[in-house]
Amino acid sequence: MDSANPSPNSPPSKKIKLNDALVNLTATEVPAPVPVAAPVASGPRPRQPGVAPIKPEYLLPNEPNSRANVVFDDDAAEQASSKDGDSKNNGKNKKRGQNKNRRLHQGRDTVSLCEFIKLAAEVATPKATPTCPYGAGCKYEHDLSVYVAAKPVDLDGVCPVFSVIGWCPSGLKCRWLGSHFDSINQKLVINDTKRAATKDISSENGRLNGQVLNDLQRKKYVFEKSDEIVKYLDKVIDFNQEKRQATKDSMAQHVEVPIYFAAEKKRLDLRGKYIVSPLTTVGNLPYRRLMRTLGANHTYGEMALSLPLIQGQKSEWALTRSHAEENNAFGVQITAGKHWQAIKATEAISDLVGGGLAEINLNCGCPIDLVYRAGAGSALMDNAGKLARIVRGMSAASGDIPITVKIRTGTKDSNPTAISLANRLINDGQTAAITLHGRSRQQRYSKSADWNYIGEVAKTVKELGQAKVEEDSRAVRPWVVGNGDCYTWEDWHNAVDNHGVDSVMVARGALIKPWIFEEIDSKQYIDKSATERLEYIKQYCNFGLEHWGSDEYGINQTRRFLCEFMSFTHRYVPIGLLEYMPPKMNDRPGNWKGRNELETLLGSNDYKDWVKISEMFLGPVGDGFDFKPKHKSNAF
Incomplete structure (x- = not known):
């Protein structure tokens, strides 16, 4: 029987005790966790699929612009459409997609000081x-x-x-x-x-000086390794395209590139680690610092495009920065449509960012139209030879930094290719970890992640990886990490215990509920009070001011990214308001009120309320700040 839902025949004192426990829950005083296997729903109302089971006393009449009418567009959260409006309905639904005409201007000093x-x-x-x-x-x-x-x-x-x-x-x-x-x-x-x-603990890695950026922009930066690696791979491509035997002449010009197997690089350990996914816009340095304080073991920067990195674009290099607290537990993620782009970007990152990096990750799952059409992201899954070539080149250029890969099940629902891709990567022996998002590119977020298929891939990776290690001592069995729909501690442990992955990469679950790793570690739900949740926002603001600055520009940047962060955190429905467990990320709540005014405010889907919350820590909004939510689903 569900411990959070006592039987109507239970003694009154027991029912009161359990109900009080849910309302007054703290981080140290929590009810026994409910197993995922078969939660028994008891109570006056049956649980409705897709609807958050909020207790009747907290429900309000639905009104225009209320929570009940908001559509969470998680395709837009991953920037799945390159157009203004959702790609699936040609922009007819104006509440979906992204606001492309946002003004992000900054104010200037009235008096300019020498x-x-x-x-x-x-x-x-x-x-x-x-x-x-x-x-x-x-x-x-x-x-x-x-x-x-x-x-x-x-x-x-x-x-x-x-x-x-x-x-x-x-x-x-x-x-x-x-x-x-x-x-x-x-x-x-x-x-x-x-x-x-505080010099060492407050520092940031990856801040490039102007001369290095200038050299990259003017094509004066010397890529000592990349030129030879690219020359070699170009010959391999020519050989395969022309389908001919190598002549003595071509053999004389052959350039041998050393192969660096994963076992010859720094060891990467992802077993049982609490991992935060690369997150577009919201996965910035202050957010990752917050997640580190809340139990995350491993973090990733936002996906960076290889060509802008090579060209010295300052905004792209900002995505490779990490905080000292992330040292040896931070991965830079890149994507590229051509092998020379990925190789040069990898060499530059390993040389200029280097030190505290745990890995360089190749994104082969990004569904963004613009990226896909350039042959990067999820397009690489349709060309296993090209993908393997890029990984080999990256491995040769990265020095002792391991190379890892993130993929989806495939580009189409009807043709999953992750197992064959994993087989190819394992045979090459140069991939330290494979992360699989349990959805295809075509699927986006329209269905739940396929954890059964993730389990099949995990089994394949372990079996083939072990065989590869026995065949060649320079190889390692790649870590296999699952990704998709992890929102509760039960989801995480079910994935590790029953689907055979080494760990789970958490994305939206860590945005909506930043303390998710605390729940995973304790194996129980924690009903954070509104005051505790507000403290996390304060902490984020302080980290933002350290990163972007405490001047007007820094405050505006912190406020803007806080509001982007709150476009996810407001979706959290407190445990104490629910009739049934477990909570589900894709359940949509009716219009509800919290147990106090602050809890209601934190659950508001009106971005003006998010700005109001920011004023508690960043002061009143000045004339130089203007914010519109990135995703139209949050605006009205």
């Missing part, structure tokens, strides 16, 4: 104080007091960044300037002790 004066306020010793060489002829403001007076009024409290690391990188632009500015001596305050103590 950089030399700005620098003078930041240096610690008078001897090193710089002066403006242009003197009175400088077109920027030299009077620091005038600049400070023209700034918007400081936000209340102490600068969140200064309080953590002992100094503020945003300097005079900080919106909490008064908390770390000596107005008498016209100097920024620096806590040298705290700054020294």
Whole structure:
């Protein structure tokens, strides 16, 4: 019998105790978990498929723009359509797809301060104080007091960044300037002790200097390994296309490229790890830091396109950054339509980002139309030879960093190809891990992930991988990771225990319910209070200010990405409001109210309420901020 739903014949005291437990649940006081196998629904109302079973006392009449009328478009969440509107209905449903005409402009200072004066306020010793060489002829403001007076009024409290690391990188632009500015001596305050103590733990990896980006942009960056690797693979392609035997002449020009098997690289360990999937837009560095504090063992950056990386696009290289807390547990994910693009991007990443990287992942499952038509993403699953060639080249270019692959079941529902692809990758012996999303490209999110097929692939990988290891000691049995619809601790353990995967990559489940790994670890549902959930938002804001800055630009960036994050978190229906367990990610709730006003506010699907929540930690919205939700399903 479902422990959360006592029988009507149970003693009154027992029923009261259980009901109180669900309402007042805390992280340490939780009812016994309900097995996935056969939850028995008892109560006055049967559970309706696809409908979140909210207790009657928390349901409200449905109104226009209420939760009950919102369609969660998870195709749009993965940017599945390159057009404004859903690709399946040609944009007829205006509540689906993406808002393409969003303005993401930023405000500017009313008074522009001279950089030399700005620098003078930041240096610690008078001897090193710089002066403006242009003197009175400088077109920027030299009077620091005038600049400070023209700034918007400081936000209340102490600068969140200064309080953590002992100094503020945003300097005079900080919106909490008064908390770390000596107005008498016209100097920024620096806590040298705290700054020294937090130097290593507050740093970020992958910040490229302007000269490196300039070299990439001007094609002056030297790819020492890639040119030889590409030359070799080009000859292999020519040989296969012309279907001829190699002549003595071609043999003389042959370039031998060393093969780096997975066993010869840094060892990657994904067994039982709590893994956060690469997530478009919302999988940024502050979000990953939050997930690390909430139990995640392994994280991935957002998918980066290889060609813009090679061309030195700053926005693309931002996707390869990681925090010190992610060292040796972070993977950069790339995709490419041509082998030379993937190889050069891999060499640049391993050389410039290197150190703390655990792996470089090749995305062979992205369903985005624009990516697919370029022969990248899920298009690689239709060309096993090309995919294997790219992995081989990446492995040769990555040094000691392991290469991993993420795939789907196939491009079409009727033709799953993951098993044959896994076979090819295992035979080559250069893939350290294979992650399988249990849906085809055609399917997108229209059906549940096929975990039975994931189990078949896992069995194949383990059997073929073991045989490969016995045949060649340089090879390893690739880790096999499942992906798709993991929303509860029961989903995760069912996948590992019954479908044979080494671990599960969690995507939407970790966005909607960031504490999911805490539940997985404890094997029980945790009814987080609204106050606890608000604390996570505060933590995210602080991480965002550290990453993007505590000036007006940084606050706007943090606010914008917080709102994108809340386009998922608002979908969470608290456990204490449910009649039946387990909760299901794809169940849609009616219009409901929380147990208090804050809980109701956190569940609002109105993005204006998300902005209101952001003001609790980032101050009032200024004139320079304008936000429209990325996905139309959240707007009205």
